[in-house]
Amino acid sequence: MYKPTIKTFYNHRQVMENNIEKSFSMSPLKPKLLLRYLKRLGLTEHFFEIHHTFRPFVKEDFLIAHTEKYLDAVFTGTKPLCNSNNLPWSRELVKSLCYTNASLYKALEFASQNPDQITFSPSAGFHHARPESGGGFCTFSGQVIASIKLYRKYGLKTAWLDLDGHFGNSIEDSREFVPDLNNAVPKGFNINPSGKHLDYKLSLAHHLNLLEVAILRNEINCVVWAHGADSHEDDDMGGVCSTKEWIDCSRMFYTWVNEINAKRKKPLPVMLTLFGGYRMDDYHSVLSLHTADLICCLNTLCGHKLEYKPTIRLNPTRSGF
Numbered sequence: 001m002y003k004p005t006i007k008t009f010y011n012h013r014q015v016m017e018n019n020i021e022k023s024f025s026m027s028p029l030k031p032k033l034l035l036r037y038l039k040r041l042g043l044t045e046h047f048f049e050i051h052h053t054f055r056p057f058v059k060e061d062f063l064i065a066h067t068e069k070y071l072d073a074v075f076t077g078t079k080p081l082c083n084s085n086n087l088p089w090s091r092e093l094v095k096s097l098c099y100t101n102a103s104l105y106k107a108l109e110f111a112s113q114n115p116d117q118i119t120f121s122p123s124a125g126f127h128h129a130r131p132e133s134g135g136g137f138c139t140f141s142g143q144v145i146a147s148i149k150l151y152r153k154y155g156l157k158t159a160w161l162d163l164d165g166h167f168g169n170s171i172e173d174s175r176e177f178v179p180d181l182n183n184a185v186p187k188g189f190n191i192n193p194s195g196k197h198l199d200y201k202l203s204l205a206h207h208l209n210l211l212e213v214a215i216l217r218n219e220i221n222c223v224v225w226a227h228g229a230d231s232h233e234d235d236d237m238g239g240v241c242s243t244k245e246w247i248d249c250s251r252m253f254y255t256w257v258n259e260i261n262a263k264r265k266k267p268l269p270v271m272l273t274l275f276g277g278y279r280m281d282d283y284h285s286v287l288s289l290h291t292a293d294l295i296c297c298l299n300t301l302c303g304h305k306l307e308y309k310p311t312i313r314l315n316p317t318r319s320g321f
């Protein structure tokens with residue numbers, strides 16, 4: 001039901017390379033590292049259609065979800081607010097954020113208008129931001145802005161499946177500041193599964209059941225799958241799923257998409273994105289998990305039969321060594 005490639009909204013300007021060694025988060029560099037990793041595996045040529053000519057967001061786009069005071073601080077580098085994302089401030093960082101946030105929206109918009117094409121925004125760093133500050137390693141509320149733009153332009157409603165290891169507070173914390181957010185992302189559809197191991201999978205299954213009802217009633221039109229790698233038990237900052245459980249969640253989601261498409265007799269707009277994933281000892285493990293998720297999508301929804309076994313190194317700080 002879907003085209004054989006994943007349309008990927010990636011511009012090299014969405015990557016921030018300077019000062020990265022001073023920061024715990026590799027998120028600003030992750031899009032580039034992941035694309036390079038996929039290329040080395042020989043996957044980018046045949047399975048990912050890279051679209052790089054989208055325009056970056058400007059300050060006015062961020063006003064949808066943030067106060068003027070906060071935006072001024074971030075755009076000019078005024079402390080302490082410009083460091084509320086726990087990242088070293090630089091002009092290059094701000095420029096990259098204008099691209100990551102645009103990538104998130106353009107991928108969502110394209111999926112909504114071309115439902116037979118899975119889209120992908122290789123980006124992270126959105127879901128802890130608030131109207132008046134950043135949070136975690138997140139600067140701007142990209143989810144809020146993307147969903148609001150989609151709703152205001154097309155009247156379409158988004159559900160976010162946020163499988164990052166940390167609760168995504170950005171949408172809930174913006175509901176008062178952005179009144180039509182309750183339409184753009186109806187309450188209950190900023191989905192963050194809870195629990196650990198089997199309970200986490202059961203929580204996901206429960207939410208997928210509720211989401212299916214909403215989609216079949218036309219109360220949700222588009223779905224974003226954000227399978228953060230920090231929900232893996234060996235991540236430095238997360239840890240609720242084994243490798244098998246983490247991949248089981250991917251399988252559950254993509255199989256569910258197929259089942260819902262069979263009921264609707266048309267493809268559901270699906271967009272993928274990255275969210276968290278932190279390994280100081282072995283970043284390859286983070287990239288390998290994201291790759292396993294993308295391969296699962298290509299095999300389950302795009303008609304391929306690719307072999308890929310994720311290689312996750314045991315984390316000595318997490319595994320009791």
Ligand SMILES: [Zn+2]
Pocket residue numbers: 164165166228230276277
């Ligand atoms: Zn996280």
